[in-house]
Amino acid sequence: MGRTFFITTLGCPKNVSDSRQMRRSLIREGYEPAGDPYSADYHVINSCAFIESAREETIQTVLEGADIKKGHPGQRLILAGCFTQRYQEAVNEELPEVDLSFGTGLYHRTGELLSQKFGSPPVHDAMEPSVFSGLEYDGQPYAPVKLSEGCDRKCSFCAIPSFRGSFRSRPEEEILEEIQELTAEGVREVCLVSQDTNAYGGDPQKILDLIARMHELPDLEWIRLLYMYPDARTRRFLEGWKFQDLPKLMPYLESPVQHASARMLKAMNRAGSRQQFADLFSLARQQAPGMEIRTSLLLGFPGESAADIDEIHAFLDECRPEKLALFAYSPEEGTSGFGLPNMAEAEATADIINEVRQHHLEILKEVHLGRQDQIYECMVDEIHPDGMVVRRKQDAPEVDEVIHIEFGSVSSDGPDTEDIYPGDLVDVKVTGFYEYDMMGELLPGGPAAHSARLKSGSGSPEQDMHVAAENAVTEKEGRA
Template sequence: MKELHAVNQYKVAFVSLGCAKNLVNTEQMMALCRDAGYEVVANPEGADVAVLNTCGFIDSAKSEAIDNILELSQLKSKGTLGKLLVTGCLSQRYKDELMEEMPEVDGVLGTGSYTDIVPAVESVMEGDQPTFFGDIDHTIEDGARMVSTPAYTAYLKIAEGCDNRCSYCIIPYLRGRYRSRTMESLLAEAKGLADRGVKELIVIAQDITRYGTDLYKKRMLGELLRELCKLPFHWVRLHYLYPDELDDDLIEVIASEPKILKYIDIPLQHINDKLLRAMNRRGTKAEILALLDKLRDRIPGLVLRTSLIAGLPGEGEAEFEELCDFLREARIERAGIFQFSPEEGTPAAVMPDQVDPDTAARRVELLVDLQSQVMDDFNESRLGETLEVLCEGFDPDMGCYAGRSYADSPDVDGKVFFTAAGLVPAGTFVNVRITGTEDGDLMGEIEEA
């Protein structure tokens, strides 16, 4: 790709919403702007251009994006922000409506045009209204990033898009087909992260288990992980592994590589066979239960995370109770519970037997209560254990240090709060003896060497 150099040194601020995969795209845009001569600033107030990278996955994400647009437009009204560019899934999904219905927006870029951010900034500052929508099936995923996570943690996005076509999900329509990045580019990027001091590498994609099936015509995640573990990371964390592709070879890699955390995020969504078929999910309840048993057997100390949807079309009381029984019996330590959102353009949005939203909301509350008990029981079982904890700094509200164990992924899981006699810099690994629990978090004290 031809390097672009900006004529003007504008101040550009970035706001990233949604998932970690979206954050990586934001970091790529930040690097492009930096390399073009712009000043990338942290605060939209005082910036020439604010770039809002949106999520448009479900209703709550769309609402958050709209709220952020309105907040940034207030800065424009006050004269403390120049222009507003909106990128990402919301603009890809509502490319026409955004410019027509929200005059606060000065330009939009779709998910196929992240690498057009520099010409978009130039265009909008010249008074134009850029609308860039490139091919979502052919995007540039390599290139520099301005990593915005803490210095000790970074994401490595190994693929873009999704071919799963779950009936409730809009992602393939917004992100395109599944596209693996080359091993060479990933290992080069990972080495750069390791050289800069990253200690926790989080491997992400919409579905990491299918890595390589398009590019190399075979599953290559295990081989990639073996190579990543040769780099000087302390932890390698995995998000997301789909159950139908989690084979024995990959399980062996996870079980045998000490750097790979014994923490697996497997989005299951439901357990009832009828609903799994309606969702276009591959696999059955029996196969899921057998897989979970195998994982627990092969990987001692394993912590599982999943996502579940309540209120899917066709979910009656019997199907919902089956899901509740599954949560009680499977004892999955981490679970995100979501209410079904009928997303326009997806098959599930027009399926018969739609569940009343109030009923779906009630079911979410019941599942959250069930899962909270499972999590509390798990935390109680850790009392007296000594855990390796990645310190994330001093928490003034708690009056002690905060960090995460292998069982805690950033932003989605709990924390480990601990006391220490001396200074513990952020990014340091320490051993913490667990002495208590509080609202889903663990409390402890550092074990001095």
């Protein structure tokens, strides 16, 4: 049996971080990464089971993996993560294509589990003692890093605590070590993720202390917090931020309210109210210049009425979040919401989601007008033959707006585009808009920062981004 592996990642950024942990374990054990699942001896699928559509995607990915396996005799198919944690018995009985499966608590032992099941990989004299060098970076200048595992909340629509367990914070030193490894390989933005970020360390000051220590890492340019529950702890975090000098912390708050109706929030077992959310978002905008808000709404929960939807529209008009994610309720076994009467029809929920989306698009049009001709410091995400894709500090990777720049739109006295690479910071003037994304012009001054990858003399940005795109395409398609 050979020694190469490929990891397909489904689900959220937290799963991306978990896949990185599996990758480390495999490399420590003597396995080597392959460029795609077709050339791998071991195809590892890191699954998601959050909602029905995620479960369907996992099953479909396993079946696709089984087809790949048929064309490559001897390949092993491994299923890991949330789906297996939640449905281990069903996996054993109904997915015979899977050669090995394990849950969320064993990511750090992936290499050991493969060796126990299939035998240790053959010895390779060229394997370097350092298992991290050159092996964690996938060409993107950003990466998620997990603060914790599990969740102690009891939201009536969410099954995560049942298969991820109770909330456990990662040690600060362990987190910092991971970030150091990532920045050494070219990552310039770290997104701190968790099922419940503001619970880290049991005190919002612990997050601020961690972020302060992250500022000591010279190659880390941007720090972004995701999944901040909209409650008193996030308020205390924002109040504490005001008194600390944290220039690398982005003016960005992602705080999922899930609904604006007091009646529905109670049914969902969620904290807060429309007024409390408005106060929290107002405080956030006072704390940092240019602050933008991302939130999410869950629609179609049993018992939702037209009056509850009116509350959502009023919330949008009052709070005007710049970014909005919309989800349809999915009944989950093991939750208090499962089996509740008055379940909305899927078609009716889809119509409501479209109605709310159109409302938010009207708000976004006004937001875009305020961005017209504004100059932003941006991070370069991608380089293409005809242009580049960049992001403002106010936009998280993969889920928020980006700015598209054509090389023909570069200012006449602007920087030489041949000297710009993913991870660089550049000044960009917004010149126009699509529905969500923006158009921009690259301004003079040149890149504000260069990636360590290029300082070390590795390949061109086009080559690196092309390779990264090929290697990560399966992984990126599964992210939410």
